[in-house]
Structures are given as C-alpha cells and as structure tokens.
Amino acid sequence: MAAVDLTTHPGHLARRLQQAHYLLWNTMVSEEITSPQFAVLNALVAEPGLDQRTAGERVGLDRSTIAEVVTRLGRRGLLDKVRDPQDGRRFLLRPTEEGLRVHRKLTVRTARMNQVFLAPLSGDEQALFFDLIRRVADAAEGLRNPAEPATAQG
Amino acid sequence: MAAVDLTTHPGHLARRLQQAHYLLWNTMVSEEITSPQFAVLNALVAEPGLDQRTAGERVGLDRSTIAEVVTRLGRRGLLDKVRDPQDGRRFLLRPTEEGLRVHRKLTVRTARMNQVFLAPLSGDEQALFFDLIRRVADAAEGLRNPAEPATAQG
DNA sequence: GATGTATCGTCAGTGCACCGACGAAAGCAC
DNA sequence: GTGCTTTCGTCGGTGCACTGACGATACATC
Numbered sequence: 478m479a480a481v482d483l484t485t486h487p488g489h490l491a492r493r494l495q496q497a498h499y500l501l502w503n504t505m506v507s508e509e510i511t512s513p514q515f516a517v518l519n520a521l522v523a524e525p526g527l528d529q530r531t532a533g534e535r536v537g538l539d540r541s542t543i544a545e546v547v548t549r550l551g552r553r554g555l556l557d558k559v560r561d562p563q564d565g566r567r568f569l570l571r572p573t574e575e576g577l578r579v580h581r582k583l584t585v586r587t588a589r590m591n592q593v594f595l596a597p598l599s600g601d602e603q604a605l606f607f608d609l610i611r612r613v614a615d616a617a618e619g620l621r622n623p624a625e626p627a628t629a630q631g
Numbered sequence: 632m633a634a635v636d637l638t639t640h641p642g643h644l645a646r647r648l649q650q651a652h653y654l655l656w657n658t659m660v661s662e663e664i665t666s667p668q669f670a671v672l673n674a675l676v677a678e679p680g681l682d683q684r685t686a687g688e689r690v691g692l693d694r695s696t697i698a699e700v701v702t703r704l705g706r707r708g709l710l711d712k713v714r715d716p717q718d719g720r721r722f723l724l725r726p727t728e729e730g731l732r733v734h735r736k737l738t739v740r741t742a743r744m745n746q747v748f749l750a751p752l753s754g755d756e757q758a759l760f761f762d763l764i765r766r767v768a769d770a771a772e773g774l775r776n777p778a779e780p781a782t783a784q785g
Numbered sequence: 786g787a788t789g790t791a792t793c794g795t796c797a798g799t800g801c802a803c804c805g806a807c808g809a810a811a812g813c814a815c
Numbered sequence: 816g817t818g819c820t821t822t823c824g825t826c827g828g829t830g831c832a833c834t835g836a837c838g839a840t841a842c843a844t845c
Contacts, residue, residue: 479731480677481738483690487748488652488666490764493691495649496802497771498642503803512642513831523634530793536637537647542832544794549830566793566840577633584635594641597770598763606763609756610644616751617651650832657833667801684823696802698824703800720810720823 487613498594505590506583509553513538515587517546518555518572518580525571528561532570555579641767652748659744660737663707667692669741671700672709672726672734679725682715686724709733 483489502512510518516536521527527535533543547570550556555576561567572580595603637643656666664672670690675681681689687697701724704710709730715721726734749757 479735479738480673481741483670483673484765485761486741486745487760487764488649488656488745489670489690490761490768491645491649491652492667492801493768493772494764495642495645496691497768498645499803501771501774502642511830513646516637516643519634519637528793536643537650538831539833540794541796541834544796545831564793564841568794581633584633587635587640591640591642593774594767594771597766602763605759606641606767607639607644609752609760609763610641610648611638612751613748613760614644614647614651617655617748618647620655620747646831653833665800682823692801693803694824695804695826698826699801718811718823722824 501590501594505593506586510555510579510583513542514546514550515580515583517543517550518576519584521556521570521572522577522580526569528567528569530567550576655744655748659747660740664709664733664737667696668700668704669734669737671697671704672730673738675710675724675726676731676734680723682721682723684721704730 498512506512506515513536517532517538520532520535524535529543529547530540532547533540536543538546547556547558547568551558554573557571557573558568561569595606598606652666660666660669667690671686671692674686674689678689683697683701684694686701687694690697692700701710701712701722705712708727711725711727712722715723749760752760
C-alpha cells in the first residue's frame with residue numbers, strides 16, 4: 478500500500494481550488510465571460526493599447542493561449558485589435574465601449590464572488606492566503622525565467 | 632481607470648499556482664504522466680477495483696474528464712479496465728504491474744518536487760498553506776453539493 | 786543594402802475541465 | 816414482468832494551457 482495522501486500535495490490542492498473557483502464563477506459572475514477573459518479585459522482597461530504578448534504577460538498567459546482568449550473577446554465585441562503601425566508584427570488591443578461596460582459589471586460581481594469564496598477564512602487568514610500562494614507561485618515562476626535584471630550570464 | 636488588482640483575486644492566484652505547478656511537474660516529475668493521471672493511479676493503488684465514477688470522485692474529476700484520463704492510462708498500459716460482472720454499467724479499474732512500478736517511481740519524484748515547490752515557505756507556513764487552501768476548496772465544493780448528511784436547511 | 790538573429794502572432798497537437806444529451810444497464814414500482 | 820427512475824459511461828461542444836514549428840516583420844551587423 479504505497480499510496481500517498483494527495484491532500485498534502487500542493488499541485489492537487491491547486492487544481493481543486495481552481496475547479497471550485499470555476500464553478501462559483503459560473504454561478505455568481507458569468508456563464509459567458511470566463512475568469513481568464515475577465516483578467517485580459519482588466520489588463521486592457523488598465524493599459525489600453527497593449528500588444529498581445531504583453532497582455533498575456535500581465536495575466537500569466539502564453540502566446541498561444543492569449544491568442545485564443547483575444548479571439549473570443551473579439552468575437553463578443555469586447556475588444557478591438559489593430560496592427561501596430563510602428564511594428565507590423567504586433568496587434569494592439571483595447572477594450573470597446575461594450576468591453577468597458579462588461580468589465581464594470583463583472584468587477585462588481587467578482588468582488589461579491591470573492592467574498593463568498595473566502596468566507597471560510599478570517600480577515601487575517603485571507604491576507605495570509607494571498608501571501609502564501611503568491612510567494613509559492615512567484616518562486617516557481619522564477620525557476621522558469623532565470624531572472625531578468627542583472628545576472629546576464631544566462 | 633476601474634481596473635482591479637488581480638493579485639487579490641483568489642481565482643487568479645489559483646490559476647497561476649496551478650500553472651507554476653504544471654511547469655515544475657513537467658521538469659521534475661514526468662513529461663509523459665501528468666499530475667491528474669498520477670492522482671488517478673494513486674487512487675487505484677489505494678483502492679484497486681474502483682469503478683470510474685468513484686475513482687473520479689476520489690481525485691475530484693467529473694465523469695467526462697475521468698474517462699479521458701483513464702483512456703490515456705490504459706493506452707500506456709498502466710491500468711486495466713474490465714466490466715463489473717455484478718453491474719454491467721460499470722468498469723472496474725486496477726493498476727497493472729507496470730502501473731504499480733510507475734506509481735512507485737513518480738511517488739519519489741513527486742515528493743522531491745513538492746519540497747522544491749514549497750521551499751519558499753517555512754514548515755509552519757506550509758501547514759498553514761495546506762489548511763487555508765483545503766478549507767476554501769472544501770467550502771466551495773460544499774456550495775455545489777448541498778450537503779449529504781443532515782442539515783438539509785439548504 | 787544583404788545577411789543573420791530575435792520577436793510577434795498563428796497553427797497543429799496534446800491534455801485537463803466543464804456541460805448537456807444519449808444509450809445501456811440496474812433498481813424500484815406495481 | 817412491464818414501466819419509471821436512477822446511475823454509469825460515452826459523445827460532442829466549448830474553453831484554458833502548454834509545446835514546437837512556422838511565416839512575417841523588425842533589428843543589428845556588416
């Protein structure tokens with residue numbers, strides 16, 4: 478009997494956490510717009526005119542995935558995509574009027590959902606929850622990108 | 632400027648955490664067997680002869696997803712799938728010899744990976760990390776399944 | 786200005802995750 | 816033992832996520 482206890486495996490917990498969030502999002506926020514789509518829209522509200530790659534970087538999506546998400550947002554008319562006249566490789570993205578409207582609406586609902594989602598934790602615990610996850614995720618991402626500043630011995 | 636700070640959104644953090652884990656798993660554990668596949672294999676090592684639905688329940692996968700994972704594990708010869716003679720609707724699953732061998736090997740590597748993944752946290756913090764995530768995930772899952780035991784006050 | 790390298794976006798392939806609908810089998814009526 | 820309902824697995828559709836390869840554009844060097 479060499480089976481392990483998955484409740485002490487961070488990867489398994491992360492997956493379950495994300496699934497739980499997915500379900501709650503569907504019921505409390507939107508069945509049309511997904512959480513990653515909202516994240517991209519949010520990035521464009523903060524910085525209109527981002528190119529695809531940078532937008533993906535802001536929310537943690539690789540080139541392929543951001544391309545698909547952008548396609549869907551474009552199909553829904555929430556985002557405009559135009560070639561950068563300065564750099565013919567890039568597409569510049571900005572939210573449409575409708576995109577801004579949807580973003581405002583979902584921002585409210587998302588805040589409500591987050592409250593429900595985190596309700597099992599006290600205020601202090603919620604802060605800890607963010608801090609611990611962020612530190613683990615940042616460190617793991619750092620393992621992949623061997624540092625950008627100084628140390629250009631890569 | 633109505634953009635929100637995604638680092639205080641648990642769903643976004645959960646996604647980033649899972650992605651970080653995915654990358655680390657690929658480099659430190661296996662490029663062939665994925666984390667969900669290992670989870671299913673692990674469940675079958677613990678309880679050989681589970682049917683598909685129950686196995687999915689053990690690791691948190693719905694019917695459609697567990698079906699795909701089982702297909703892949705079967706294709707790799709890590710698992711046997713036979714009809715339940717007692718109940719013609721079910722398939723009973725058990726690991727093959729090769730499946731047991733792979734499970735043992737990955738168990739070791741997974742433990743190493745978890746250490747690296749959680750290295751940014753102290754021992755106390757790791758315990759907290761598990762506890763907080765588990766509580767949030769359990770509560771959210773509870774919202775979906777309106778309770779099985781008493782407390783039918785929905 | 787031609788050559789070589791790096792970057793941006795796309796495409797194909799694989800895998801996880803959900804939903805809704807479906808057929809087959811089982812269990813419960815009566 | 817003929818129906819009603821439930822359960823198990825499958826199938827089709829959508830969406831996220833990664834990899835590796837590719838064409839087009841830009842940049843850097845000569």
